[in-house]
Amino acid sequence: MNVLIEWIYKSKKGVQTVFKSEELPAEQALLIAEDLERTGRTKQILFTDQFDSSWTIKELRGYLKGIETEPHNITVYFDGGFDWDTKLAGLGCVLYYNQNGKSYRLRKNVRATYLSSNNEAEYAALLLCLQELETLGAHHLPIEVKGDSRVVINHLSEQWPVIEEELYSWANKVEEKMESLGFQPRYELISRKKNSEADRLATQALTGVEITATIERT
Known part of the structure; x- marks a missing residue:
């Protein structure tokens, strides 16, 4: 915070x-x-x-x-990619947080077969991040949410209306998860360059390389 x-x-x-x-x-x-x-x-x-x-x-x-003993000072980076030829999606998630006086970075990606567009993949990547935070036990905190998807960031920050029915459903899923975990998100649209970690994870997932790793930052 x-x-x-x-x-x-x-x-x-x-x-x-x-x-x-x-x-x-x-x-x-x-x-x-x-x-x-x-x-x-x-x-x-x-x-x-x-x-x-x-x-x-x-x-x-x-x-x-x-x-102090719970994950806090949380910053979320997310990115999703979609391959129109294979109809596969790659989801990238990077979490930075503090716990017990130490700083950590969690990286995770997933290859998904149930999506139909890049925008859906972006939403699914953010939802993946929230699921990982839930697993960590994070709750009832302000969090920073950063991504290069204008659609997702502008929808969730209420800068743009959600018109597409399938995206409306995804926006609801994300907002319901935010509410159930008691998060107070602050959304920030960043450049693709600043989102390179999550972008790389999404690309690796598309090629079948799945990663789950947590390291302590010094």
Whole structure:
């Protein structure tokens, strides 16, 4: 979860002003806020998350302590590919997350035979990511969702209406899974270059190379 820090600064002569930080990971923001508090010149410190909810230092400290042993700070990358000649689809999923004070990357791909278009493959890849998060035990957290599919990102962020019946069904599946897991997604359309890991996994799945791997990041 990323937050903004807002604090009231009071000078030695009693002059006060309000400062606001850039968006920071909650763990970093808490460290900075605790340092500001030690100066003795901050009258009030509040954090604001992406949903405009406000947190005190005590509340944010308690929240971070509560999720420490669970997957958190989750970023999802997804990509789907479809071969019109073979009617096969490749689904690529990359998850970055923290747990127990460590950082991890999970990569997974799947070859699918039940899809009929590239857009369906993109949705199916995102659903695969959510299923993997469910297996990890992640729930009730804000997550970052990044992909290069304009259709999926713009549909789910409600920038575009979903007109095609088959895609409407896929959008519902994704949204229902998000809701059942208690995720608060923030969608971001990225370039194909920035989505290269998920793209490579989808391509490998199409060629019959299936991968499931988790590594600790240093």
